[in-house]
Amino acid sequence: GQNIDQPTEMTATEGAIVQINCTYQTSGFNGLFWYQQHAGEAPTFLSYNVLDGLEEKGRFSSFLSRSKGYSYLLLKELQMKDSASYLCAVRDDDYKLSFGAGTTVTVRA
Amino acid sequence: DTAVSQTPKYLVTQMGNDKSIKCEQNLGHDTMYWYKQDSKKFLKIMFSYNNKELIINETVPNRFSPKSPDKAHLNLHINSLELGDSAVYFCASSQELAGVTDTQYFGPGTRLTVL
Numbered sequence: 653g654q655n656i657d658q659p660t661e662m663t664a665t666e667g668a669i670v671q672i673n674c675t676y677q678t679s680g681f682n683g684l685f686w687y688q689q690h691a692g693e694a695p696t697f698l699s700y701n702v703l704d705g706l707e708e709k710g711r712f713s714s715f716l717s718r719s720k721g722y723s724y725l726l727l728k729e730l731q732m733k734d735s736a737s738y739l740c741a742v743r744d745d746d747y748k749l750s751f752g753a754g755t756t757v758t759v760r761a
Numbered sequence: 762d763t764a765v766s767q768t769p770k771y772l773v774t775q776m777g778n779d780k781s782i783k784c785e786q787n788l789g790h791d792t793m794y795w796y797k798q799d800s801k802k803f804l805k806i807m808f809s810y811n812n813k814e815l816i817i818n819e820t821v822p823n824r825f826s827p828k829s830p831d832k833a834h835l836n837l838h839i840n841s842l843e844l845g846d847s848a849v850y851f852c853a854s855s856q857e858l859a860g861v862t863d864t865q866y867f868g869p870g871t872r873l874t875v876l
Contacts, residue, residue, distance in 0.1 A: 685864070694765075694851060694867035695804070737802065747858050748817055749865065751804040 654678045656752035658740050663758045664730055672725045672738050672755045680745025686714050686725045687739040689754065695739055699725065727757070735759045764788050765868035767852050773874045774842055781838045782871045784852030792816070793835035794853040794865065795827060804851070810835050811858045842875045849873070 655677040664670040676684070683702040687695035701707055701716035701723060713726040727734055737754040744750065765786045774780055786793060794817075795807040808827045809817035815827070824840040839846060852868040 694869050696867070697864045700864065739804065741804075746817070748806055748809075748819075750806070754802050754804075 654742065654744065654750035656740055656742055656750055658752040658755045661756045663760060666730055666732060666759055666761050668730050670727045670730060670757060674723045674740035674752060676721050676742045678742045678744045678750060681718060682743040682745065682747060684716055684723050685741040687741060689737045689739060730759045732759050765852060765854055765866050767868040767871050769871060770869060771872050773876065775876055776842055776844060778842050779840045780842060781836055782850055783836045784868055785834050786854040788854055788866060790854040790856050791832060792855045792858045795837050796851040796853060798849045798851060809858065816858055844875050847873055847875045
């Protein structure tokens with residue numbers, strides 16, 4: 653089966669930076685996605701990596717190392733509205749998306 | 762306009778009943794999915810349809826039956842509901858199944874509670 657690990661919870665202060673790590677062991681690899689999910693709402697797409705390196709999108713960046721089975725999502729200049737669950741998801745050789753359990757980020761004033 | 766919509770948003774029912782959840786997308790996508798998110802927040806794929814054809818069918822009890830009348834709709838019918846079926850069910854869609862940068866767009870979810 654697929655194994656995707658990420659920390660359960662993280663807390664940070666408004667304006668700070670938080671890095672959410674994700675490690676994976678899957679049957680094949682066809683891309684890694686990060687989604688944001690606010691409580692009681694649907695997941696929304698944040699970023700996609702298929703090649704090694706850093707992808708930057710405004711305050712959010714995502715990094716991938718395929719050889720290490722590792723990714724991170726970097727959230728800069730944290731805002732209160734960034735308090736949410738962040739889901740790491742890997743697409744395998746069958747093009748199925750497997751999700752981690754999510755990391756709940758709490759931003760404090 | 763809502764891209765991916767689901768009805769109902771909340772569903773409370775008794776064990777043993779049969780219920781359906783409907784999903785519609787107006788994005789012109791070819792592929793639609795059903796996911797189950799349990800109380801531990803794990804999001805797990807159940808089914809995927811591409812152009813009305815079943816592509817992914819995970820190990821799901823056969824009490825769950827998806828139906829795709831057309832490319833824009835994927836409904837989920839559940840027979841003989843059990844307590845363990847209580848969860849949030851998300852519908853999603855993507856342009857295609859095997860696209861290089863395919864992003865899945867999720868509906869708002871249906872919270873099913875079986876009493």
